[in-house]
Amino acid sequence: MIRLRGVSYAYPDTANYVLADLDLSVGQGEVVGVVGASGAGKTTLAKIIAGFIPSIEGGVLSGDIDVNGVAISSLTLSEAVAQVGLVIQNPFNQISGAKFTVLEEIAFGLENTGVPREEIAERVQAVAKQLRVDHLLDRSPYALSGGQMQLVAIASMVVMRTPVLVMDEPTSQLDPGGSRMVFDIISQLTDLGTTVLIFEHKIELLREHADRVAVLADGRITAEGAPRAILSDPRLEKWAIGTTRYTRAGLAARDTGLAPVTGELPVSMPDAVEFFGPSGKH
Ligand SMILES: Nc1ncnc2c1ncn2[C@@H]1O[C@H](COP(=O)(O)OP(=O)(O)OP(=O)(O)O)[C@@H](O)[C@H]1O
Ligand SMILES: [Mg+2]
Structure with missing residues (x-):
């Protein structure tokens, strides 16, 4: 698990706090x-949760950052x-x-952990298959498309089986199919107990797959809760995140008296079917 309390941070040589009292x-x-x-x-x-800040980037960090009950600052x-x-x-x-091949690249992190060679090979094959990059294992990591490279980067982290994954x-x-596949894999990992924090712009995917959603604005978490409630919040426009077309249609329907002013606005297509549909509650 991850627990952040009162986290504030400024990059080196800057006066502005990027994060200010974040929980x-x-x-x-x-x-x-x-x-x-x-x-x-x-x-x-x-980077703060992963321990790269301040150890690599420097700057002024304060507050509590615990991962699985241990302060990240106490770890090498x-x-x-x-x-x-x-x-x-x-x-x-x-x-x-x-490394010269995708296979070696995915195995890279495991090689320094004492995992036996045969197990490394098995785990790399399994993860490559899961992320559908098994046909690329002999290629150079630099001879991949952006999307393929992203899947290899995800594979190289998933293969480590860390208790916490920050994405x-x-x-x-x-593309939409690849994005859905990544979220399906996240669901499989959380079923096995992995804790996942994901920074993501694709609101409809978060609506479907996240257990909870938080909004980062003004250096702190300004809203947090169930995905549909948070992702249909009209304040997302003010926070320059934006809402989906389904939320905007729902709001317009409210403004013109075509939908009740109470209840949750839709975020995704299935929400909209329920919100506007003849068998829906409105
Ligand atoms: N190394 C750095 N030194 C100084 N300021 C930085 C540094 N890296 C990022 N910043 C500033 O910190 C703020 C937050 O940047 P950050 O990259 O964390 O935002 P982000 O939410 O990830 O944005 P994006 O959606 O574009 O990836 C920005 O104002 C950025 O300019
Ligand atoms: Mg960023």
Whole structure:
């Protein structure tokens, strides 16, 4: 699990606090989605939980950051990496640059952990199959499309089986089918007890797959709760995150008196069918 209390952070040589008194918790086996405008601090927060800030980037960090009951600041970077897998925003930067094939790339993190060679090979094959990159295992990691590279970057973290996985916009390069596949795999991981925090712009996918959703704005969590309630909140426009066309249609229907002013607005197509449909409650 992840527990953040009163987290504030400023990058080196800057006066502005990117995060200011932020609280957020994710229970074991839970998938929490975080939405936030560009520049809201999503990547910064992801790096803090993974222990890369301040150890690598420096800056001024305060507050409590606990992962599985242990302060991340009390761990060495290699201990932190064993607890939290971070899928970084740009998959190109996740590629180690040290390996010649996708197979070696996915195995890279496991090689230093004492896992026997045969088990590494089995785990790499299984994860590659799960993420449908098994046909790419002999390729150079640099000879991949953006989407393929992103799937390999995710595979290289999933294969580690860390108790916590933090994913920074992991579907940005993927088509709708690829994005859904990644969320299906997240569901399988959380069923096995993995804790997942995902920063994601695809609101309809979060509506469907997250247990809870939090909004990052003004350096803190400004709203948090059930996916439909949070993702249909009209304040998402003010926070420069935006709402789906289904939410906007629902709001318009309310404004013109075509829908009741109470109840939850729709976020996704199935919500809209329920909201507007003849068999729905309205
Ligand atoms: N190394 C750095 N030094 C100084 N400021 C930085 C640094 N990295 C990021 N920032 C600033 O911190 C703020 C938060 O950036 P961050 O990358 O965490 O946002 P984000 O929510 O991930 O945005 P995006 O959606 O574009 O990925 C921004 O104002 C950014 O300019
Ligand atoms: Mg980012």
